[in-house]
Amino acid sequence: MIRKKADKSSNRHQRSCLWQKCSSFRALKQIHGFMLVNGFNSKPSALRELIFASAIAISGTIDYAHQLFRQITEPDTFMWNTMIRGSSQSPNPSNAISLYTQMEDRRVQPDNFTFPFLLKACTRLSWVKMGNEIHGKIVKFGFESNTFVRNTLIHFHANCGDLKVASALFDGSAKRDVVAWSALTTGYARRGELGVARQLFDEMPVKDLVSWNVMITGYVKRGDMDSARKLFDEVPERDVVTWNTMIAGYVLCGSHEQALEMFEEMRCVGERPDEVTMLSLLSACADSGALDVGLKIHCSLLEMGSGDLSILLGNALIDMYAKCGSIERALEVFRRMREKDVSSWNSIVGGLAFHGHAEQSIHLFREMLRKKIRPNEITFVGVLVACSHAGMVEESHQYFDLMRIEYNIEPNIKHYGCMVDVLGRAGLLNEAFEFIDSMVIEPNAIVWRTLLGACRVHGNAELGKRANERLLAMRRDQSGDYVLLSNIYASLGEWDGVEKVRKLMDDSGVKKEPGCSLIEADNKELMNFLFDSKPKLNSKGKVL
Template identity: 70%
Template sequence: MIRRQTNDKNPNFHQRSNLWRKCTTFRKLRQIHASMIINGFNTNRFNLRELIYVSALVIPSGISYAHQVFDKITQPDLFMWNTMLRGSAQSPNPAKAVFLYTQMEKRGIQPDRYTFPFVLKACTKLSWANVGFSVHGKIMKNGFEENTFAKNTLIYFHANAGDIEIASSLFDSSVTTQVVAWSALTAGYARRGNLVMARKVFDEMPEKDLISWNVMITGYAKRGEMESARLLFGQVPKRDIVTWNAMIAGYVNCGLHKQALEMFEEMKPLGEKPDEVTMLSLVSACTDSGDLDVGEKIHQSVLDLGGGELSILLGNALIDMYAKCGNIDKSLKIFHSMKEKVVTTWNSIIGGLAFHGHSEDAIRIFKEMRRMKIKPNDISFVGVLVACSHAGRVEEGREYFNLMKHQYNIEPNIRHYGCMVDLFGRAGLLNEAFEFVDKMEIEPNSIIWRTLLGSCRVHNNVELGRRANEELLKLRRGESGDYVLLSNIYASQGEWDGAERLRKVMDDQGVRKEAASSLVDADDDDQETLMRFLFDSKPQTTINKKCDSIH
């Protein structure tokens, strides 16, 4: 039986019982929820508050469950509304906090000083300036503008997503001993890329908190000013994992992979435990540098960190690393060992297999993905179309291209069109390739035309090669490789006059053939360019988004 305890007079009353303190898993939460339903779900206000609080704020990723529970409460009080606003604002979908607030208004629920800061935090994360301005108006209307909590959040909002001048004026009129206000203004200038002003505010702070140090270090690191970042790093009185992550990610972004790994080695004897962001940065460093030996050591550190388990993000990153370092067997091993897979996991292995020419395996896994009812996205189709191209499966490639459009309602982008052009070109279907390009719904780019030109050289088609070259030169005149490809097509057909004329055009326009370039090199470069064009996503994007959270 769940103990009853209520205090309806205070809408923000919160005192947790032993029962709710022990509720730290979804299983326990569901058991208590079931007991509440049996005993009358809406009859005990204290337990309703605790149910919302635990599901929205205590259980990791429990906010969706909290929304389901909240929708069934007949008359949620202000504490429940504020708890849902808080949980939603810090969730991956902060827009729900804004929508919840609009529901509050419609129901006539009177907000308090805690309500608006949660909504403003959501607006800041979403960069919804207009909505934030509206919330600012509501704060003034309700008389909360001088409340310290509300004012600091207003400074943070305007500094990061609203009007920096308003943030500065609010700051000037506030109590300047508030370290939160100083940090908010520093973060705002840094996020907007104005490191000069950010540093000015930072240097003037009467007392610096760790957030301010991390904001400045991250700001310098994102701008590639690693010397300035390192100098501040050495001055931090006490570092946390965010401080180390900012430095490691900064070095990785600058291509200074050795320094990133050295930073990792430096933090270990100091007792600082790495987290997922740390390991994502280090895996990315190994991916970019192609250092398989170091990558395997980082892989072991990842396993040690997670007790042998791999998160989705780290699993995907390791699949990508091993594939790009040439060990596709390890990629497959990690893929099959992952207990939980999402569409990006499948994309990582399909793309890795396709990139390294394991076309049949890539197609097989794509089919398995569909059998398991995992909905493919645009990246999934890039991978399988590349695989079809390398395997010479023209009809299957056509089928997947049509499937993407008609069954999954995915509009083809330039990469999908590039895959199809490469598919037809490799198969020698040059007329079909050119017809396909002519019917494209988006403008073909230079990589499309160069792929066609390369196919014309392979299949010795002078006429179509001339047309591809003309289109290509409209987009990037002066590239010697494009002229050389067409010249070689003329030469392969014995049309020496055409080759000579083209050489003369190159001389007249001042186009010089690059030294140490051969036909074999050009072919390899074409393939590499196309593959990089098709597979241009990197785990570093995720790292940057995670590191943004300190702002």
């Protein structure tokens, strides 16, 4: 008898040690195999640990958890809750709702832990109707007074449900709970009602870090960096999210120097930057052309042990180096990346193309196709830019057709703009004009400006005047549009035409800005137009 008890104790200890070491999908499968061999697969306690590890403890194994769960004949409430919780946090939170439906069909009684996870799934999905139905079930089962359930209800209604309901739930005992204060404040801030959110924030008896970060984020999203900075300076204790919010805010409003100064301050106080920090900073360097700072950030990444760059960081580095003119370094980063996605290929194909390395750009595009990586609309922008720089008129038509016919990608304004640039650079101005007239979408000002620039290069005053007329019909306040036409007349010695353009500028009240380089402005405008495709991230790494 004593031997049996000792054996059971030993088995429990052995399982406990195994779960403590379970930190990867491979380890999870090995432990599952151990359970099958040793007969633990029928023990409820072992199954609970297995489901918890696969659904929650180990990242990226929720699909395996669903496979395991389907094989359990009679899962208990803990297992159902664990699966619902894991699903609510997964890329497919709707699975949490499906599991609850199955739970009801099998007449398994929910408890106070079931509903908060369902409400979190509804909040992530913005499923207001379903969330209201869950609220009804909470009332039916008598869980509305439970602190955990009530706070999640406030969070749901504040973020995507009914703010009046959230406020009603907040009245009473909830006012003594910092989590409830934070949930309601967050809801008002995220819905843009920053005045109400600030009033709640100021009245909070105890402010947690979540509330501080939410208010700072609210001001950042509104572009009010002065208010955000004032709150930032008052935060008793900051975390990496606080710093990232400020850095991202400065980047988004174009204050790149302040973003970089904030990063230096962050490091000086001993706060360790994360991937989101570095992505924001690389974006600032790309937008401001600060190659020297970008190099320092790259070195910092290597010092932080990021030798094997993530796809996001690798792509950001390629984008930064390409936009700062260091295409060789961009190519080196690309070649060293172990894993690449379509954005990686797009960044290098587009970067090479814009900097005049047309043959290399096309070569990489063909390599991309050989590797069976499906191009998207951004890929073809880069390819068409390469064709433009290399004067590959026939090839540009082939790639334009390949995009439409082979990959079923409808051309957008950028693709049409690239084709106009191809034809314009090649001197095929009549064909470019006909191409614009045949477009199935309305040409924008940049398309006409591209053709006007080509007319200036090739000295075609007649077509230049027609392009300028179309351009001025869209906008009349850009001095460069008038200067381009004036330069066409001047290059041909038609001084009457120059005088007419100057009079038109005077009549329109347009002044040419001193020191403006049209070539630089055109290049920057075109590059931003074609390649401004990288996502802006918030402090948690989500796309804004």
